[in-house]
Amino acid sequence: MSNWLAVILLLAGLGFSAAIRIRIDGHGFTQVADEEALYLRSGETLGRMSFGFNGLLADLYWIRTIRYFGRELEAQRASSDAVDLRLMPLLEPLLGITTGIDPHHIAAFRFGAFFLPYQDVEQAIAFTRRGIEHNPDEWRLYQDLGMIHWRAGRFDEASGAYAAGAALEGAPDWMKGMAATMAAKGGDIETAREIFTRLYQETSDGIIRQICIEQLAKIDRADALRNR
Numbered sequence: 001m002s003n004w005l006a007v008i009l010l011l012a013g014l015g016f017s018a019a020i021r022i023r024i025d026g027h028g029f030t031q032v033a034d035e036e037a038l039y040l041r042s043g044e045t046l047g048r049m050s051f052g053f054n055g056l057l058a059d060l061y062w063i064r065t066i067r068y069f070g071r072e073l074e075a076q077r078a079s080s081d082a083v084d085l086r087l088m089p090l091l092e093p094l095l096g097i098t099t100g101i102d103p104h105h106i107a108a109f110r111f112g113a114f115f116l117p118y119q120d121v122e123q124a125i126a127f128t129r130r131g132i133e134h135n136p137d138e139w140r141l142y143q144d145l146g147m148i149h150w151r152a153g154r155f156d157e158a159s160g161a162y163a164a165g166a167a168l169e170g171a172p173d174w175m176k177g178m179a180a181t182m183a184a185k186g187g188d189i190e191t192a193r194e195i196f197t198r199l200y201q202e203t204s205d206g207i208i209r210q211i212c213i214e215q216l217a218k219i220d221r222a223d224a225l226r227n228r
Contacts, residue, residue, distance in 0.1 A: 058102030085118035103134035113144035155186030
């Protein structure tokens with residue numbers, strides 16, 4: 001079988017899977033369909049099956065990841081004021097497959113670094129470190145790792161992550177400032193404001209930008225109450 005024919009058959013199979021999933025979505029069985037779609041849990045295995053078309057296959061799973069996240073997020077917001085990402089069990093597997101197929105998929109690594117800590121901090125750290133291992137010159141991943149540690153109250157580790165990223169070529173000067181800020185006053189409300197402001201400025205992901213806006217609004221409200 002030629003490589004081209006194999007790729008066509010692989011993509012046709014993925015398209016058939018998507019068609020089944022869409023039809024099942026209409027009957028309210030999205031969870032079952034998505035779990036079935038993950039029968040190959042290893043992105044590396046899928047990457048070997050892609051015959052060099054890793055980027056295309058990774059993008060297909062990335063789209064699947066965003067659709068899953070968006071659908072689950074809207075469903076939770078429609079039924080409750082609180083959002084619990086622990087109720088999205090397929091988020092980490094989908095991100096793992098996407099980045100396993102293409103370990104240089106920075107958008108997927110950054111998305112996971114932002115949202116996976118709401119499920120499991122240690123899992124998020126391991127995921128982001130894997131991104132750094134495959135993309136050691138990407139300073140934004142160090143920014144993301146620093147943010148994970150900051151959320152967990154690990155200010156020394158956060159400072160170390162920002163400092164490591166600051167040493168990379170192309171990293172902005174404010175990364176050095178963040179390293180010092182974390183070491184001195186990691187739990188301060190102004191630190192939180194700067195973290196979400198910097199992330200809003202650096203990311204191109206619409207979902208993350210919206211969450212940053214919401215978090216900054218909460219910080220402003222908390223600051224206003226504190227200063228009454």
